[in-house]
Amino acid sequence: EVQLVQSGAEVKKPGESLKISCKGSGYMSSNYWIGWVRQMSGKGLEWMGIIYARDSDTKYSPSFEGQVLISVDKSINTAYLQWGSLKASDTAMYYCARRGYSSGDSFDIWGQGTMVTVSS
Amino acid sequence: QSALTQPPSASGTPGQRVTISCSGSTSNIGTNSVYWYQQLPGMAPKLLVYRNNQRPSGVPDRFSVSKSGTSASLAISGLRSEDEADYYCAAWDDSLNGHVAFGGGTKVTVL
Numbered sequence: 380e381v382q383l384v385q386s387g388a389e390v391k392k393p394g395e396s397l398k399i400s401c402k403g404s405g406y407m408s409s410n411y412w413i414g415w416v417r418q419m420s421g422k423g424l425e426w427m428g429i430i431y432a433r434d435s436d437t438k439y440s441p442s443f444e445g446q447v448l449i450s451v452d453k454s455i456n457t458a459y460l461q462w463g464s465l466k467a468s469d470t471a472m473y474y475c476a477r478r479g480y481s482s483g484d485s486f487d488i489w490g491q492g493t494m495v496t497v498s499s
Numbered sequence: 500q501s502a503l504t505q506p507p508s509a510s511g512t513p514g515q516r517v518t519i520s521c522s523g524s525t526s527n528i529g530t531n532s533v534y535w536y537q538q539l540p541g542m543a544p545k546l547l548v549y550r551n552n553q554r555p556s557g558v559p560d561r562f563s564v565s566k567s568g569t570s571a572s573l574a575i576s577g578l579r580s581e582d583e584a585d586y587y588c589a590a591w592d593d594s595l596n597g598h599v600a601f602g603g604g605t606k607v608t609v610l
Binding site: 416423424426429440476482483484485487490492 | 534550
């Protein structure tokens with residue numbers, strides 16, 4: 380089964396660092412782009428950025444560039460999203476999603492989401 | 500503010516047809532394919548329709564899309580209670596390399 384499995388919910392304090400993960404299985408992960416999407420409570424989907432697993436080519440939304448770091452470890456089919464210093468406004472659900480070539484470059488497979496709560 | 504514009508809500512009774520619009524620009528919808536995602540309450544988004552009415556396995560043909568110029572729409576025919584969800588349109592945007600534009604989402608309520 381093709382799937383993306385994300386790491387579990389996190390509760391952090393402002394100023395702390397965090398790295399969440401997204402592990403692909405059931406397909407050749409290194410041949411795909413993996414994107415990250417933020418969804419704040421009761422709000423819509425926001426594009427954060429995307430990374431190509433084979434060579435780590437990364438593109439960020441201007442809204443998130445400099446705020447987060449997207450990386451990948453192709454040896455273990457895992458993409459990451461990390462923060463150096465969290466803010467309360469980073470509280471949200473974060474989804475990873477695979478860009479699927481056979482589905483017209485849509486995001487055909489989604490992770491289950493990682494809830495990040497930042498509170499003092 | 501989302502790059503693609505959707506109405507915040509739509510509703511219908513079971514069996515009705517509901518249409519959701521999505522308005523963009525020449526750099527996104529005007530140039531690239533439009534995708535639609537369904538997000539059921541408390542769940543991750545799921546791909547619903549892509550590239551000219553292609554649907555992933557398991558998605559019924561009650562969901563159909565159309566596109567004209569810089570606008571697109573999703574139609575749900577034979578509305579069912581399980582269609583109550585948030586629906587998002589999306590498209591790659593050529594104005595920023597590798598950037599995805601999402602609509603703000605439309606909440607569909609089955610009355």
